[in-house]
Amino acid sequence: MSGRVLVLGGTAEGRRLTEKLAELPGVEVVYSIAGRVAAPALPTAAQIRVGGFGGVDGLTSYLRDAGIAAVIDATHPYAALMTSAAITGSKAAAVPLLVVRRPGWPETDGDDWHRVPSLAAAAAALGGFGERVFLTTGRSGIAAFAGSDRHWFLLRSIEAPSPPMPARMDVLLERGPFTVEGETALMRGHRIDVVVTKNSGGLLTAAKLVAARHLGLPVLMVDRPPLPPGTPAVATVEDAVAWLTRLVGATDRSCTG
Incomplete structure (x- = not known):
């Protein structure tokens, strides 16, 4: 050809x-x-x-x-x-x-994953997981969390998000790869209660899951569209x-x- x-x-x-x-x-x-x-x-x-x-x-x-x-x-x-x-x-x-x-990330021993079918479902489930949220789903999905007024969000994104957005939020403009040590320090420093992420797979951003496991933090994992x-x-x-x-x-x- x-x-x-x-x-x-x-x-x-x-x-x-x-x-x-x-x-x-x-x-x-x-x-x-x-x-x-x-x-x-x-x-x-x-x-x-x-x-x-x-x-x-x-x-x-x-x-x-x-x-x-x-x-x-x-x-x-x-x-x-x-x-x-x-x-x-x-x-x-x-x-x-x-x-x-x-391939997506596999759940391993020590993980506390809670699978949800969508970003909207993740936002609806936040009530049972504390107030401080590490959100790593990208800027395009931030609108799903705009009504979560009782939560504080740490959003990590390659570029700045646009409204609608949560009322209480800090933004980290960063691109991977990330390290387990760095992710652990980040979550501790911001007193994170729960991590929200998509099951993107790959090595660039997997360290957050290891850090969450080490810290005993729950992870709301948004499933992939089939x-x-x-x-x-x-x-x-x-x-x-x-x-x-x-x-x-x-x-x-x-x-x-």
């Missing part, structure tokens, strides 16, 4: 995957991000595309007009709307799709590279046979 691959990125996996795919002969990579972060980390070996596609119809048209031969969705595990659009748009354009989803049944998915960059390599080989054989 001599063609273009669209990587829907915004994650460390997406960047690493793009660099790997760019090494394959005959493959040109377009790396697409939503553009919500002012200074995003970007791969060097790809054409960069910033901004939305204009919904499913816009994505479908882009795939056809740009000659995209395969789509790999390496967005955040909670970017459900983008993933849904990618699945629908790639099917409409008859373009092969693969989803890359890093992928639609039958969606092709892998857990690692290496598996995604292998998928595209097989696709390249199959396409080349069909063209020469």
Whole structure:
């Protein structure tokens, strides 16, 4: 196959995957991000595309007009709307799709996790866990906690949040990776009662869970949105590279046979 691959990125996996795919002969990579972060980390070996596609119809048209031969969705595990659009748009354009989803964090001995299905459910459950909340769900989810007036929040985010927001809140503008020692000191210093997070997986931000375990703190864990049944998915960059390599080989054989 001599063609273009669209990587829907915004994650460390997406960047690493793009660099790997760019090494394959005959493959040109377009790396697409939503553009919500002012200074995003970007791969060097790809054409960069910033901004939305204009919904499913816009994505479908882009795939056809740009000659995209395969789509790999390496967005955040909670970017459900983008993933849904990618699945629908790639099917409409008859373009092969693969989803890359890093494994979630496993619950281990000593953890005090309380699983909830959504940010709204996490906000509703806060009443039983103390008043001081370490919120690491990102700025886009802060609105779900805007009505929690009896709680104080420490929000950690890459960029500053926008209203609506909780009345009592401090903001830490930081990007991982974080250490267990640093997370432990942070939670102790702010007298945190409960941690609220998404099960994003990965190493960059896992230290907060170890720190919470050491401190005996409860964690409200927002479950991932499930992928639609039958969606092709892998857990690692290496598996995604292998998928595209097989696709390249199959396409080349069909063209020469």
